[in-house]
Amino acid sequence: MAPNALKGSCTAGAAAAALAAGARRVAAAAEIRQVPVADGGDGLVEIALQWPGAEPRTFRVTDPIQRPVAATLAWLPVQRTAIIEMALASGLALLATSKRDPARTTTFGTGELMRHALELGAETLIVGLGGSATNDGGIGMAAALGYRFLDATGCELEPVGMAVGQIAQIDCSGCDPRLQRVKVQAVCDVENPLTGARGAAWVYGPQKGATPAQVAELDAGLERLASRMREDLGCDPSAIAGAGAAGGLGAGLLAFCAAELRPGADVILDLIGFDTALAGADLVLTAEGQIDGQTAYGKAPAAVAARAKQHGVACFAIAGGLGAGREALHQLGLDALFSLCPGPISLDQAEQRVTELLADAAEQAVRAFLAGVRAQSSAGEGRYSHFA
Numbered sequence: 001m002a003p004n005a006l007k008g009s010c011t012a013g014a015a016a017a018a019l020a021a022g023a024r025r026v027a028a029a030a031e032i033r034q035v036p037v038a039d040g041g042d043g044l045v046e047i048a049l050q051w052p053g054a055e056p057r058t059f060r061v062t063d064p065i066q067r068p069v070a071a072t073l074a075w076l077p078v079q080r081t082a083i084i085e086m087a088l089a090s091g092l093a094l095l096a097t098s099k100r101d102p103a104r105t106t107t108f109g110t111g112e113l114m115r116h117a118l119e120l121g122a123e124t125l126i127v128g129l130g131g132s133a134t135n136d137g138g139i140g141m142a143a144a145l146g147y148r149f150l151d152a153t154g155c156e157l158e159p160v161g162m163a164v165g166q167i168a169q170i171d172c173s174g175c176d177p178r179l180q181r182v183k184v185q186a187v188c189d190v191e192n193p194l195t196g197a198r199g200a201a202w203v204y205g206p207q208k209g210a211t212p213a214q215v216a217e218l219d220a221g222l223e224r225l226a227s228r229m230r231e232d233l234g235c236d237p238s239a240i241a242g243a244g245a246a247g248g249l250g251a252g253l254l255a256f257c258a259a260e261l262r263p264g265a266d267v268i269l270d271l272i273g274f275d276t277a278l279a280g281a282d283l284v285l286t287a288e289g290q291i292d293g294q295t296a297y298g299k300a301p302a303a304v305a306a307r308a309k310q311h312g313v314a315c316f317a318i319a320g321g322l323g324a325g326r327e328a329l330h331q332l333g334l335d336a337l338f339s340l341c342p343g344p345i346s347l348d349q350a351e352q353r354v355t356e357l358l359a360d361a362a363e364q365a366v367r368a369f370l371a372g373v374r375a376q377s378s379a380g381e382g383r384y385s386h387f388a
Contacts, residue, residue: 018359285365
């Protein structure tokens with residue numbers, strides 16, 4: 001059982017338990033491994049804290065509008081690795097709707113979490129991008145690590161979204177020297193560039209509270225930031241896929257921390273030893289809130305299906321919604337897709353009943369799988385003939 005979180009209704013761990021409960025109704029003797037997954041967005045730290053040896057470390061940091069907030073990272077002392085979920089410090093969920101304004105929000109708290117991880121002795125930082133309330137190109141994060149952003153008069157700017165377009169110089173003279181000795185991996189589940197029609201401001205700005213006029217201004221600001229990165233840092237991350245993640249924090253981590261930008265799902269699957277968990281498996285069930293054509297681009301169910309296909313294991317997916325373009329996922333390794341909705345049902349109803357509905361859908365998915373097993377077994381052929 002390898003589900004992602006169903007955003008807004010069910011954690012990945014709860015989803016795995018629900019899938020397992022449904023499967024046991026028809027396969028009580030089966031060995032069921034619950035391996036909840038993530039792709040760099042919401043739930044990354046929750047997943048990481050389930051790994052052997054992981055320790056929660058909670059720190060007081062700054063939220064997107066510079067209020068104090070407690071944020072937890074996962075610390076792996078043996079690996080000297082810290083798992084940081086930017087949404088826990090700089091996320092949209094931390095703000096009431098009336099407080100959402102990407103012109104005024106900052107990733108400063110994410111940088112504070114990174115600094116705390118350095119103080120723990122981290123040699124690797126894995127930063128999950130997703131669920132952000134920000135559009136500051138990562139300057140808030142960088143400011144927490146010692147960078148300064150100056151306007152045309154030499155005055156230091158407040159590191160918020162509206163300031164990005166005023167940057168005349170990036171001063172890195174005071175940046176934390178420990179950044180030179182740490183490996184930073186930025187993980188995300190989107191491929192948006194920093195700017196333009198598919199960039200951070202135009203695609204995600206409105207859902208963070210930006211008006212149409214602000215979207216244009218924020219995009220122009222990120223263009224200016226990219227220019228300063230080229231001039232002052234010798235780095236141009238603007239066109240790199242994923243640079244626009246988390247309001248441009250992807251670009252900021254690349255430029256200010258020499259980060260490696262990777263698809264989050266693959267990083268997580270490697271860390272949890274997913275290939276080892278697949279050994280000897282006959283069926284994988286994965287799940288997510290919505291599965292459609294975009295799922296193929298870095299989302300957890302697609303990564304799970306691809307790994308299952310490599311191992312020759314059947315893979316079914318269950319989702320609250322099955323959208324356009326989902327057919328492409330069959331080529332990646334998703335053998336069948338099931339909706340968890342039993343009929344016409346509102347989103348609120350589905351969210352309230354999500355674990356019940358996941359269990360019911362898992363039961364039907366396993367019934368379908370076992371019907372195929374019986375068909376092959378009766379013919380005395382196929383890899384599942386041992387089920388006879």
